[in-house]
Structure formats: structure tokens, C-alpha cells
Amino acid sequence: MKFFVSCAKGLEYLLADELVALGAARATATIAGVNAEGELADAQRAVLWSRLASRVLWPLAEFDCPDELALYEGVAALPWPEHLAPAHTLAVDAHVSGTTITHARYAAQRVKDAVVDTMRSEGLERPSVDTDAPDLRLNLSLRKGRATLSVDLGGGPLHRRGWRQAQNEAPLKENLAAAVLLRGGWPALYHEGGALLDPMCGSGTLLIEGALMAADVAPGLQRHGNALPSRWRGFDATGWRALHADAVMRETAGRAALKPVFHGSDIDPRALRAAQDNAVLAGLAGQIRFVRCDVADLAPPAEARGLAVCNPPYDERLAADADLYRLLGDALRRAVPQWRASLLCGDAELAHATGLRAGKKYQLFNGAIECALIVCDPIAPPAREPREPRPLSEGAQMVANRLRKNLKKAKGWREREGVTCWRAYDADLPEYAAAIDVYAEHDGAGRTFLHVQEYAAPASIPEADVRRRFGDLLAAAREVFAVPAEQVAVKSRERGKGGSKYADVRGRAQPRGEFVTVSEHGALLRVNLFDYLDTGLFLDHRPLRGQMAKEARGRRFLNLFCYTGVASVQAAVAGAAATTSVDLSATYLQWCADNLALNGLAGARHRLVQADALAWLEAEQDEYDLIFCDPPTFSNSARADDFDVQKEHVRLLRAAVARLAPGGVLYFSNNFRRFRLDEEAIAAFADCREISTRTIPPDFERNPRIHRAWRLTRRQG
Numbered sequence: 001m002k003f004f005v006s007c008a009k010g011l012e013y014l015l016a017d018e019l020v021a022l023g024a025a026r027a028t029a030t031i032a033g034v035n036a037e038g039e040l041a042d043a044q045r046a047v048l049w050s051r052l053a054s055r056v057l058w059p060l061a062e063f064d065c066p067d068e069l070a071l072y073e074g075v076a077a078l079p080w081p082e083h084l085a086p087a088h089t090l091a092v093d094a095h096v097s098g099t100t101i102t103h104a105r106y107a108a109q110r111v112k113d114a115v116v117d118t119m120r121s122e123g124l125e126r127p128s129v130d131t132d133a134p135d136l137r138l139n140l141s142l143r144k145g146r147a148t149l150s151v152d153l154g155g156g157p158l159h160r161r162g163w164r165q166a167q168n169e170a171p172l173k174e175n176l177a178a179a180v181l182l183r184g185g186w187p188a189l190y191h192e193g194g195a196l197l198d199p200m201c202g203s204g205t206l207l208i209e210g211a212l213m214a215a216d217v218a219p220g221l222q223r224h225g226n227a228l229p230s231r232w233r234g235f236d237a238t239g240w241r242a243l244h245a246d247a248v249m250r251e252t253a254g255r256a257a258l259k260p261v262f263h264g265s266d267i268d269p270r271a272l273r274a275a276q277d278n279a280v281l282a283g284l285a286g287q288i289r290f291v292r293c294d295v296a297d298l299a300p301p302a303e304a305r306g307l308a309v310c311n312p313p314y315d316e317r318l319a320a321d322a323d324l325y326r327l328l329g330d331a332l333r334r335a336v337p338q339w340r341a342s343l344l345c346g347d348a349e350l351a352h353a354t355g356l357r358a359g360k361k362y363q364l365f366n367g368a369i370e371c372a373l374i375v376c377d378p379i380a381p382p383a384r385e386p387r388e389p390r391p392l393s394e395g396a397q398m399v400a401n402r403l404r405k406n407l408k409k410a411k412g413w414r415e416r417e418g419v420t421c422w423r424a425y426d427a428d429l430p431e432y433a434a435a436i437d438v439y440a441e442h443d444g445a446g447r448t449f450l451h452v453q454e455y456a457a458p459a460s461i462p463e464a465d466v467r468r469r470f471g472d473l474l475a476a477a478r479e480v481f482a483v484p485a486e487q488v489a490v491k492s493r494e495r496g497k498g499g500s501k502y503a504d505v506r507g508r509a510q511p512r513g514e515f516v517t518v519s520e521h522g523a524l525l526r527v528n529l530f531d532y533l534d535t536g537l538f539l540d541h542r543p544l545r546g547q548m549a550k551e552a553r554g555r556r557f558l559n560l561f562c563y564t565g566v567a568s569v570q571a572a573v574a575g576a577a578a579t580t581s582v583d584l585s586a587t588y589l590q591w592c593a594d595n596l597a598l599n600g601l602a603g604a605r606h607r608l609v610q611a612d613a614l615a616w617l618e619a620e621q622d623e624y625d626l627i628f629c630d631p632p633t634f635s636n637s638a639r640a641d642d643f644d645v646q647k648e649h650v651r652l653l654r655a656a657v658a659r660l661a662p663g664g665v666l667y668f669s670n671n672f673r674r675f676r677l678d679e680e681a682i683a684a685f686a687d688c689r690e691i692s693t694r695t696i697p698p699d700f701e702r703n704p705r706i707h708r709a710w711r712l713t714r715r716q717g
Contacts, residue, residue, distance in 0.1 A: 003043050004150065006033040006054045010364035010373075011179050012590070015052040022049055030586040030610070031593065041239050047154045047229055048220040048243050051178035051213065054158055057139050057150035058234075065147035067100050068110055074147060075114035083151075083233050086125035088135035090115060093152065096142040111140050111149065135231035154220070155229045162222035163208065163282035171202070172311045174219070176344070176366055177209040183362060183375055184307045184342025190214045194261070195306035197339070199298045199331060201264035201290070204275030206309045208282050211262050216254035218247040222282070258287060263301050265293040295324075298331040306339045308332050308379065314346025314371070322353040329354030337380035345372045348517065357381065360513045363594060370597060392479060395432070396472035402428050403436070403480040413698050421518050421527075423539055423699040425477075427455060432473045437539060438481065439527060442519040448483050449516055451529050454492040489529035517598065521546050523573040524598045525566055526591065536564040536591060540706045541630070541669070544695040548628055548667060549574040555625035558582070560613045560656065565592025567628045572601045580624070582609040582616055584635075614643065614652055623661040629653070633672040645670050650681045653712065657686045660714045669695070669709040677710065686712040 005027075007015045012029035019027040022045050024038040033054075036042070046056050060083070063074040084090065094108035101107050115138075116126050137152040159175040181187075186196065196210045212219070220229070226244070228237055262284075266272050272290050279288050293299070312328055313321070325345065332341055333356070344364065345351040351358065351372040358374035365371065392400060406424050414422060420440040427433045433455040441447045452474065457466045478488060515526040520542065527535045545567050548557075552571035559568045562581035569592070572579050581592050589608045596606050609616060613631070631652065635643040645652075649670075656666050666686075682688050692708040700706050 001039065001058075002035060002037050003059060004033055004057045004148075005036055005043075005046060005050070006057065007052055008032070008054065008173070008176055008179075008365050008367075009590075010362060011052050011175070014179055014182055015050070018050060018052055019046060022046055028586070031590050031608075040234075040236055041243075043153055044236060044240055045243055047158065048218050048224075048240075048247060050158065051182075051209075051219050052175050053154075054175065055139065055156075056153045056158070058153050059148055059150045060138075062146065062148045064145060065101075065142055066145050068106075071101065071107065071142070071147060072110050072114045075111050075149060076118050078118070078149075080115050080118045081122055081124060084115065084119070084127055084136050085231070085233065086119060086127060088127055088231055089130035089133075090127045090136050090138070091129060091131045091134035092138045092140060094140040094142070096140075098142065098144055100145070101142060107140055107142060111138060137230065151230065151232050151234070153230050153232075153235070158220065158223075160223055161209075161212075161219055161282070162225075164203070164205075164278055165281055172205045172344070172366065174205060174209050176364065177205045177311075178213065178219075179364060180206060180309055180311070180342050180344050180373060181210050181213060181307070183360070183373055184309060184340055185377075186210055186307050186309075186342075187213060189305070189307050189340065190259075190261070193303070193305065194339075195263065195301055195303035196261060197263045197301055197306060197308045197336065198310055199265050199293075199295045199308070199328065199335075200310050200312055201266050201275055202268075202271045202311070204264055204278050204288065204290070206311065207262050207264045207275070207288050208279055208284060210307075210309070211258065211279075211284050211287055212282060214254075215251065215258045217251045217283075221247050221251060255283065260287050260289070261303060261306070262288040264288055264290045265295075265298065266290075267292065267294045295328055295331050298335045300335045304338070306336065308336055308339050308341040309343070310341075311344045312346075312350075314350060314369070322350060325350050325353040326355060329356045332356070333380040338378045340375070340377040341379045342373065342375050345374060348372045358514075361515060362513055363515070392475055393472055395469060396476040396479075399425075399429060399432050399473050399476035400480050403476060407480070410699060419520075419542070419699075421520060421537060421539060422697075424481075426700070426702050428702065432469055433457060434470065434473055436473075436477055437535075439516060439518050439529060439535070439537075442517045442524060447487060447516075448481055449529055450477055450481060450483055450488045451535055452477060452488060452490050454490070456492065491533060520566070521549050521570045521573070523566075523570045523595075525564075525569065525595050526598060537566055538563070540697065540700045540703075541567075541695070542697050544667060544669065544709055545570050547695075548626060551665065552576040552626055556580075556623070556661070558624040558627045558659065560617065560627065560629045561631045562592060563588050563630075565589075565595050565608075567630075568592060568606070569595045569599055569601065571626070572596065572606055573599055576626075578605045578607070580607045580609060580622075582611055582613045584610065584612055586610055612641065614648065614655065615641070617652070617655040617659065620659055622659070623664070624659055625661050625664045627656055627660065627664070627666040628669075629656055629666060630669045633670065645672055646675060649675075650678050653682060654685055657712060657714050662714075664714065666712040667709060668712060669707050671707040673705055675708065682712070684715075686715050688712045 009032050016027040016029045016034045019036050023042045024036045026037040028035045043056050043058050065071050092108040092111045094104040096104050096107050120126055137155050139150045139152045141148045159173040161174050198206050351374045356376045358376050360375040362373040364373050422438055424438050425436040435453045437451040439449045454470055515528050518525050527537050529535050549570040553575035554577050557571040557576045557579045559581045562583045565581045568579040568581045583589055589610055596602050631645050633645050688710050691711050695709045696704050
């Protein structure tokens with residue numbers, strides 16, 4: 001059975017891993033949640049044990065819902081006496097999007113009416129409404145004319161652990177605190193003898209959550225007590241009581257073995273009193289040491305190793321102060337230089353203000369506030385002894401000379417066009433077969449990163465020669481661009497079956513989760529150079545994206561197979577009236593959403609659609625003034641029909657042209673080297689001309705077939 005577990009944005013992948021660990025058969029991250037598969041017992045276990053979930057939703061029905069009558073009838077069709085006892089209370093939460101039903105409260109009212117009317121038609125007592133503590137809490141999700149009605153198995157927000165009575169001015173939700181601790185590797189560090197420190201602890205959320213995590217206390221244990229979290233008649237009460245009894249035994253053993261290695265300090269005496277009260281209510285009296293202390297006076301704890309966590313102020317109510325972040329970084333470097341740190345900062349600039357060197361960076365959301373989580377291990381790396389650089393080998397010197405020549409040649413057009421991400425080398429010397437792309441960071445750090453892709457060598461070349469040549473190329477690149485090794489991402493590409501797909505055959509280490517902000521055509525964009533084969537920004541499409549951005553002002557822009565949404569973002573920055581971005585991948589859509597948010601563009605005018613682009617396009621009714629279609633060569637996703645651009649391009653372009661408004665333009669591109677456009681079939685419905693040569697930038701002139709592009713308009717008559 002499939003069920004849905006919601007969470008704060010940025011926690012999806014952590015939550016998916018957690019649900020699998022808790023027994024779910026499958027868990028797939030999507031935007032602000034995880035689609036899980038498993039038994040009811042797995043969902044109930046998540047209610048009790050998930051530290052990251054917001055809600056666990058078990059579906060009762062899914063149905064087409066074009067209007068409020070369909071909503072009422074779809075809900076009324078369910079056998080409500082099997083779900084709800086007459087004397088029980090009811091509450092409905094609704095989340096709606098679309099143009100037919102636009103008010104969540106109205107939708108919730110219609111669901112409630114349908115339930116009540118069904119019960120009364122069976123001659124049963126009318127259930128009453130209790131929005132605070134209902135016996136049955138229902139959740140309605142209505143998107144694009146499709147309704148899903150679910151039971152909220154936890155009966156409400158799961159971040160409420162049951163111990164918080166007092167809080168400071170800007171409390172951190174417990175499930176977000178758990179994410180900060182998990183990203184910092186806290187559970188393993190505790191079992192290795194480490195301690196936990198929060199030098200600006202506020203009401204103690206991070207320390208209390210960390211202590212309960214170390215004590216193996218189920219996060220839902222105190223929230224629900226001995227009561228069932230839901231009195232839905234389908235709830236497995238026997239199974240829940242077995243889960244609860246096991247959790248109680250684990251809690252007893254865990255609390256008895258808990259080591260008092262928790263240190264909190266704050267300058268505000270009211271915050272410390274709240275933290276102490278919360279610790280008592282959480283059953284941690286005497287386990288956490290709280291002291292009143294300015295962060296500048298932070299004293300080193302007795303433990304030699306541990307995790308420093310902190311959620312310094314950053315919202316409108318507690319004004320973000322870069323000097324405070326700088327003070328925090330200085331204090332941690334001085335007091336616990338060899339510890340690890342996991343700090344939830346207001347944004348990338350505030351994170352940078354700490355002066356700490358983050359090994360990993362993550363984007364999280366504290367409510368509506370976008371935050372930057374940085375993990376540093378250790379907080380203050382020991383200074384390395386300077387080493388004399390080794391002279392370049394003859395081969396490396398040859399590559400370095402070519403790179404310097406390319407830099408000089410490209411300087412004029414890069415400065416003229418403001419290009420900061422570009423291809424500096426593409427197998428210019430055949431025996432050194434690789435591509436080197438340069439990504440200049442946009443924010444205050446101003447670092448330069450290199451993305452080096454090694455092309456597979458012919459089988460006739462000895463492996464030792466291949467390794468030596470690639471080592472020479474890397475040495476030359478690091479010297480010419482003056483970048484440290486940790487700012488060089490290395491991939492190996494070889495053609496897959498069919499001759500057009502690529503794969504990374506070098507193999508990647510543990511994902512770094514590090515995103516770098518770059519700029520192109522006035523838009524800020526997030527790229528990930530280390531964790532994916534592609535970075536999130538196709539450099540060869542730079543001129544075509546610029547052309548579309550110029551044409552987008554005041555127009556409706558559609559981006560099919562949108563990937564990370566770069567073209568959508570640049571169109572929006574240029575003044576597009578609206579953008580719609582379609583892709584089957586939730587990961588790419590989240591990336592697109594992050595890119596939009598980075599430019600202050602989140603909102604209803606910028607729509608994200610998770611769908612098979614071709615199927616969606618053939619069902620779409622809206623018109624668009626400007627369409628970008630850059631499909632993959634092949635796709636064999638389990639969630640959609642197989643796609644082959646050569647076989648399907650006429651059908652795809654016919655459907656796309658049909659969505660063009662009068663005077664609209666469709667730009668079509670693909671990178672299949674053996675692609676042949678069916679000009680005769682296209683001519684039946686569109687005027688089409690190839691524009692490939694105008695869309696290949698100077699840095700790809702050695703590879704003019706990197707992609708091909710066409711401009712299409714609807715044929716009149």
C-alpha cells in the first residue's frame with residue numbers, strides 16, 4: 001500500500017532513509033514529503049518513531065474532482081460507519097490548488113458535510129467537530145482536478161513531542177532540530193563517547209532532542225502516552241500497543257544508560273528558565289547542564305570530541321546580525337576546535353559570516369524561512385605545512401600552455417558577455433581527452449570550481465598511460481586556475497548502450513550535498529558539481545537561454561523536460577508574465593523551485609508540474625507564447641512510457657505547437673548526434689528552421705554538434 005509522509009522542505013531525503021530504516025518497503029522523496037510503500041504497521045511505526053515527519057497520511061480514496069459537487073460525492077461514496085463511530089469527533093485539513101476550488105476552508109467544510117450527511121443517512125448520530133483533538137483527523141489534498149482523502153494517523157503535527165511548555169521568541173521545530181543533529185552525525189558521535197554543545201540554546205530544543213535521541217526515546221511516546229493517536233476504526237490498535245510497549249522498554253533502558261554529556265548556554269535568563277522547564281518535562285532533569293553565558297565567553301567542555309549545534313537568530317523578529325555569527329564562529333574555533341559543528345544559519349551569507357569552512361552545505365526551511373545548514377568537521381582544521389609545488393611534467397606543461405592560450409582567447413567575449421561559467425578545454429590535445437568546465441561562485445566567497453570530465457580512452461591504450469595523462473591534466477588545471485583539489489570535481493564519462501547515453505564510470509564517493517551559487521544572464525542558479533553526472537547547468541545552451549530570456553518579457557513561458565529549470569528562472573528574471581516547468585523528476589523540480597526561490601520568484605505565477613512531459617502536453621489546454629523543449633535522447637522511467645526522441649519527436653512537436661498562442665514560438669533542441677528531423681511531417685503543422693549554429697557558444701566551437709536547435713511557429717491555415 002502506498003502512503004504519504006510529509007515533512008519540511010529540505011528533509012525529504014533524510015526522511016526517505018529513515019522510513020526505509022523503520023521498515024517501509026520503498027520510500028521516494030518528493031517535494032515536502034516522501035511517497036512510501038508498506039503495510040499499515042509501517043505507517044503506524046512512523047507515527048511513533050519518525051523524528052523527521054510532519055504527518056503520516058494513510059489514503060482512503062482518490063478520485064477525479066473537477067468541482068465541489070464531485071468533491072462532495074466522492075467523499076460521500078465512502079462507507080463512513082466503517083471509519084468513524086457516531087460518538088466520535090472529526091476534523092478536516094485541506095490543501096488545494098487549481099482554479100475550480102480555491103479555498104481550503106471551503107473544501108474542508110464540504111468534506112465534513114459529506115461525512116456528516118452519510119452518517120445521518122445511515123440513521124447514526126451526527127459526529128461533531130473538534131479541531132484541536134479529534135478522534136479522526138482527515139486530510140484532503142486537491143491538485144489539478146484530482147483529490148486524495150487520507151487519514152492523518154498521528155492526529156496532528158508530529159513535531160510536537162509533548163514536552164514543550166515554554167519556548168523562546170523564535171522556537172525551532174523538533175523535527176528540524178532532529179535534521180540538524182542527524183546531518184551532524186550526532187547518534188554515532190554519542191555512541192563514540194562524544195558530547196553535545198549548544199552555545200545559544202534558547203529554549204533547549206536541540207539539546208533536548210539530542211538527549212532523547214541518544215536515550216532511544218521514541219519521539220511519539222510522550223506525545224501520545226497510552227492513548228491511541230487516532231480512533232479511526234481502521235487503526236490497528238493491537239499493533240500500536242505492541243509498538244508502544246516495545247518503545248517503553250527501549251526508553252527505560254536508554255534513559256538508564258544516558259550519559260550527561262549535554263551542555264547549553266545562553267545570555268538570556270528567560271530562555272534558560274524555559275530550557276530548564278522543558279528539560280524537566282522531557283524527563284531530562286539533571287541530564288543537561290545549562291549556564292548563563294555570553295557566546296564570546298564560551299568555555300571548553302571537558303569532553304575531547306563532540307558536536308556543536310546552534311540555531312542562531314535570523315528572522316524578522318530576531319534580526320539577523322552578521323557580527324553575532326562571526327562571534328559564534330570565533331567562539332567555536334577557540335573553545336572546541338577539534339569538534340564537529342552543525343549550524344542552522346539564516347542564509348548563505350550569514351553562514352559565510354561565521355568564518356567556518358563548511359565541508360557540507362544543505363538548504364532547509366524553518367517554516368517559510370529558507371535556511372542554510374552547514375556542517376564543519378573539524379571546526380578548525382589544523383594548518384597544513386606549506387609544500388613546495390612539484391614542477392609540472394612535460395605532458396602537464398603542454399596542457400597548461402593550452403589552457404593559458406584558451407584563457408587568453410576567451411577573455412574578451414567572456415568579459416563582454418559577463419560569462420562566469422564556461423568550458424575552458426575540450427580534448428584540445430587528443431591524448432589528454434577530457435573536458436574542463438569553470439564555475440565561478442557568485443556569493444561573497446568568490447571561489448572558482450573546476451568540473452573535469454574524463455572521456456573513456458580506447459581499449460588499446462594501456463591503463464597506466466591513461467592514469468598518467470589524466471593526472472597530468474588535473475595538475476595542469478589546478479596550477480593554471482590556482483584552485484585547491486577540494487574545488488575540483490572529477491567525473492569519467494563513457495557512452496552507454498545505444499551510443500548516446502553517458503554514465504559516470506569513475507564512481508562517486510559519499511555525496512557531499514554541496515551546492516554552489518553561480519550567475520548567468522542575471523539569474524542566480526544552484527549547481528552541484530560533485531554528486532551528479534551533470535551539474536544542473538548545461539553550459540552549451542547559454543546562448544539559446546539568453547535569446548529566450550530576451551523574448552520572454554510579458555509572455556507565458558513553458559519549459560518542457562525542464563531539468564533544473566534554468567531557462568524558466570532566466571525567463572522569469574527577464575520579466576515573463578508566467579512560467580510553467582514540467583519534468584518527471586521530483587529531484588529536478590525541487591532544484592527548479594530552489595532556483596526560483598534564490599531569485600525571489602516563488603509564487604503561483606511560476607508553476608511546477610511533476611509529470612511525463614509528452615502525456616501532460618497532450619492533455620494540456622492552456623496556451624503559451626514561448627515554449628522551450630529540450631528532451632532527453634532516451635528515457636525508460638518506471639513512472640512513464642518509454643521515450644525515444646527520434647521516434648517521438650513529431651508527436652511531441654505537434655502537441656507542443658498546438659499549445660502555442662498566435663504569434664508564439666517554440667524552440668526545440670536535443671543532443672542526439674544521429675538525430676534526423678522529419679521535415680516533411682513537421683511541415684504539415686509548423687514553419688521550422690534550424691538555428692543550431694547561432695546557439696553554439698564560442699567555448700564549444702570545437703564541438704559544434706554538442707546540440708542542434710530549431711525555431712518553430714504554428715503554420716497558418
